[in-house]
Amino acid sequence: MSNPAPNATSSRPTVAMLLYPGLTLLDLLSPHTTFSGNMDIHLVWKNIDPIVTDSGITVHPTTTFADCPTDVDVLFVPGGRDQAATAADEEVLTFLEDRGSRARYVTAVCGGSLILGAAGLLQGYKAATHWTGRDILPLLGAENVNDRVVTDRNRITGGGVTAGLDFGLVVLAEMLGEDIAKITQLAMEYDPQPPFDFGSPEKAGPAFTQLVRTATAKTNDDMLRVVHELNAKGWGRARGGVPV
Amino acid sequence: MSNPAPNATSSRPTVAMLLYPGLTLLDLLSPHTTFSGNMDIHLVWKNIDPIVTDSGITVHPTTTFADCPTDVDVLFVPGGRDQAATAADEEVLTFLEDRGSRARYVTAVCGGSLILGAAGLLQGYKAATHWTGRDILPLLGAENVNDRVVTDRNRITGGGVTAGLDFGLVVLAEMLGEDIAKITQLAMEYDPQPPFDFGSPEKAGPAFTQLVRTATAKTNDDMLRVVHELNAKGWGRARGGVPV
Numbered sequence: 001m002s003n004p005a006p007n008a009t010s011s012r013p014t015v016a017m018l019l020y021p022g023l024t025l026l027d028l029l030s031p032h033t034t035f036s037g038n039m040d041i042h043l044v045w046k047n048i049d050p051i052v053t054d055s056g057i058t059v060h061p062t063t064t065f066a067d068c069p070t071d072v073d074v075l076f077v078p079g080g081r082d083q084a085a086t087a088a089d090e091e092v093l094t095f096l097e098d099r100g101s102r103a104r105y106v107t108a109v110c111g112g113s114l115i116l117g118a119a120g121l122l123q124g125y126k127a128a129t130h131w132t133g134r135d136i137l138p139l140l141g142a143e144n145v146n147d148r149v150v151t152d153r154n155r156i157t158g159g160g161v162t163a164g165l166d167f168g169l170v171v172l173a174e175m176l177g178e179d180i181a182k183i184t185q186l187a188m189e190y191d192p193q194p195p196f197d198f199g200s201p202e203k204a205g206p207a208f209t210q211l212v213r214t215a216t217a218k219t220n221d222d223m224l225r226v227v228h229e230l231n232a233k234g235w236g237r238a239r240g241g242v243p244v
Numbered sequence: 245m246s247n248p249a250p251n252a253t254s255s256r257p258t259v260a261m262l263l264y265p266g267l268t269l270l271d272l273l274s275p276h277t278t279f280s281g282n283m284d285i286h287l288v289w290k291n292i293d294p295i296v297t298d299s300g301i302t303v304h305p306t307t308t309f310a311d312c313p314t315d316v317d318v319l320f321v322p323g324g325r326d327q328a329a330t331a332a333d334e335e336v337l338t339f340l341e342d343r344g345s346r347a348r349y350v351t352a353v354c355g356g357s358l359i360l361g362a363a364g365l366l367q368g369y370k371a372a373t374h375w376t377g378r379d380i381l382p383l384l385g386a387e388n389v390n391d392r393v394v395t396d397r398n399r400i401t402g403g404g405v406t407a408g409l410d411f412g413l414v415v416l417a418e419m420l421g422e423d424i425a426k427i428t429q430l431a432m433e434y435d436p437q438p439p440f441d442f443g444s445p446e447k448a449g450p451a452f453t454q455l456v457r458t459a460t461a462k463t464n465d466d467m468l469r470v471v472h473e474l475n476a477k478g479w480g481r482a483r484g485g486v487p488v
Contacts, residue, residue, distance in 0.1 A: 026277045026432075029299065033270045033405070036299060043301075055276060056285075059301055110433075131433060148437040160433030161277070162409060169439050182442045187456050188270075189354075189375060189404030191443025192436035193392040195413050198426045199435025212431050 012040045013073035013175055016099055018115075019045040019061050020092065022082030025053040026161050027110045031076060034168030034184055038176055044068045046091060054081045065095040074171065075103040079111025079130060079160070084222035087118035093235055096121060105175070109158035109167050114223055116157070117142050118236050126152040130160030131201050132216050139227045141237040146200075162199075165190055256284045257317035257419055260343055262359070263289040263305050264336070266326030269297040270405050271354045275320060278412030278428055282420055288312045290335060298325045309339040318415065319347040323355025323374060323404075328466035331362035337479055340365060349419070353402035353411050358467055360401070361386050362480050370396040374404030375445050376460050383471045385481035406443075409434055 015035055017028060035041060045051060045061040052058050075096065086092055096119040100106045108116045113129035116122050117140030127142045128150040137144040149158045149170045156174070158167030169190070173181035201209040213220075230236040259279055261272060279285060289295060289305040296302050319340065330336055340363040344350045352360045357373035360366050361384030371386045372394040381388040393402045393414045400418070402411030413434070417425035445453040457464075474480040 024277075026273055029270055029273050029301075032299060032301075033268075041300075055273065055280060057273075057276075057287075057303055148435065149439075159435075160431075162432050162434040162436065165406060166437050166439060173439060178440070182440050182448065183452060183455055185438060185440055185442045186445070186448045186452055187404075187459070188406050189443055190406040190436075190438055191392065191403075191447065192406065192438065193410050194429060194434055194436065195393075195410060195417060196422070196426050196429055198429045199433055201430070203435065204426065204430045208427060208430055211427055215431070 012038060014040045014042065014069055015074040015076060016042045016044050016068050016072040016103075017076045018078070018092070018096070018112075019043050019051045019059060020080065020082075020086040021051055022054050022085070023051070023078045023080035024110060024161060025055040025057055025059065027078030027080070027112060027164055028053075028059075030162065030164030031109065031168035031171070033188065034165065034172055035074075037184060037187075038172065038180060039074070042068055042072070044095075065091070068095075068099065070099070071102050072099055073104045073175065075099050075106050077108040077112035077115045078164075079109065079114070081219055083111040083115055083219065084226045087115045087223060088226040088229065090235075093119040093230075103154075105154050105156055105171065107156045107167070107171060109164045110160045111219070111223070113137065113142075113157045114140065114227075118227065118230050120235055122155065122157075123237065125155045126150050127155060127157040128159045128163070129157065132160075132213060132220055133223065136220070136223055136227060139224075139231070139237060256282060257348075258284045258286065258313055259318040259320060260286045260288050260312050260316040260347075261320045262322065262336070262340070262356075263287050263295045263303060264324065264326075264330040265295055266298050266329070267295070267322045267324035268354060268405060269299040269301055269303065271322030271324070271356060271408055272297075272303075274406065274408030275353065275412035275415070277432065278409065278416055279318075281428060281431075282416065282424055283318070286312055286316070288339075309335070312339075312343065314343070315346050316343055317347065317419065318349045318351055319343050321352040321356035321359045322408075323353065323358070325463055327355040327359055327463065328470045331359045331467060332470040332473065334479075337363040337474075347398075349398050349400055349415065351400045351411070351415060353408045354404045355463070355467070357381065357386075357401045358384065358471075362471065362474050364479055366399065366401075367481065369399045370394050371399060371401040372403045372407070373401065376404075376457060376464055377467065380464070380467055380471060383468075383475070383481060
């Protein structure tokens with residue numbers, strides 16, 4: 001059953017959610033589901049060709065970088081297995097830099113925070129990301145915080161994948177008030193009861209943590225390489241004026 | 245970052261996940277994401293035309309009722325705003341009855357449990373569903389249990405929408421062992437921290453509960469009508485031999 005929360009305002013806030021090949025669909029869909037009852041969502045990419053996400057499920061952009069509203073209330077970026085290629089793409093970074101300069105809220109979950117950072121949008125901000133990417137945030141001028149959702153002025157970022165639910169409700173409460181967020185949480189029956197207490201490296205311990213690090217090493221190695229290249233070009237950490 | 249859990253076996257279990265117009269994509273995607281690292285997933289509908297989910301995002305079936313493997317390890321059904329139309333469709337029910345008769349696990353989350361029940365597959369079983377549908381399960385011969393995930397013999401069912409994460413990890417642990425489920429939970433950073441303690445009617449209280457009931461009344465009224473029609477035809481509660 002989907003989100004039945006009624007509209008809070010006659011003029012609904014707008015959200016631009018970045019799509020890109022290989023994005024993690026759950027990173028996108030959790031916030032999308034929390035927002036969709038009360039906000040107008042644009043799924044944005046360079047063109048409107050179908051995007052294959054890392055779930056194998058294809059998603060169709062609803063608009064392009066050129067046609068996306070110039071002023072949006074929320075800019076959002078998801079993570080993904082192939083996030084480094086997107087972080088390295090200056091057409092993407094230019095779009096994010098532009099919309100991010102005027103958005104009321106500049107947001108991301110999971111590895112999406114690293115893409116925001118690549119665009120120079122987290123310079124001097126506290127932020128969260130997937131736990132495997134925590135060491136990369138400082139290379140982009142951001143201060144990593146190991147919280148589920150981190151709010152620093154108008155930057156709101158979440159941890160890995162499933163943090164998108166907590167993140168989505170925090171953004172909803174911030175924009176439309178706690179009652180709308182609570183109705184949405186109830187409609188989504190978000191009363192989590194994980195079968196194991198194992199959702200962070202601190203809880204899982206070093207052996208399991210190393211297993212996941214090894215399995216995701218390529219994603220992070222690729223991103224590290226891109227971050228160094230971007231900093232040399234004047235994006236990322238350098239964008240905020242901090243010497244590389 | 246997606247699920248990087250390594251394969252547990254050389255022969256991966258197969259999952260058939262039902263698609264239908266108006267399904268709640270998050271009902272589908274949460275279990276899909278937990279399964280996708282270690283199981284082979286078939287997205288099944290009558291044909292392979294694109295399906296518009298209630299998020300507005302289109303999903304492409306990967307196979308049809310006719311071509312879906314005859315023996316699957318897991319049969320899964322999601323809920324959706326338009327679930328009643330699917331529960332009323334005897335072509336769907338015939339497919340579910342057939343695959344469900346041989347599947348190792350017959351499963352659903354949210355309103356998907358009501359569709360399983362419509363096919364006669366929950367007759368005599370304990371089950372969970374979205375809290376707005378709890379009163380409907382007994383009309384299908386099932387015993388409603390207000391738990392997040394309910395396992396009764398080979399039936400595993402979850403509550404509303406976001407219960408799909410807890411459900412997916414329970415199924416993964418049952419099929420492939422706790423270590424695989426724990427690695428997946430860590431990779432998905434499933435360490436939930438909802439901003440409010442508001443995810444069930446018991447926690448939200450009667451006023452908010454009524455707001456959501458009113459907003460979802462059509463979905464439930466439609467399903468109630470269909471359940472009575474199905475029982476009269478010999479599906480649902482009657483399928484297990486219990487007099488209507």
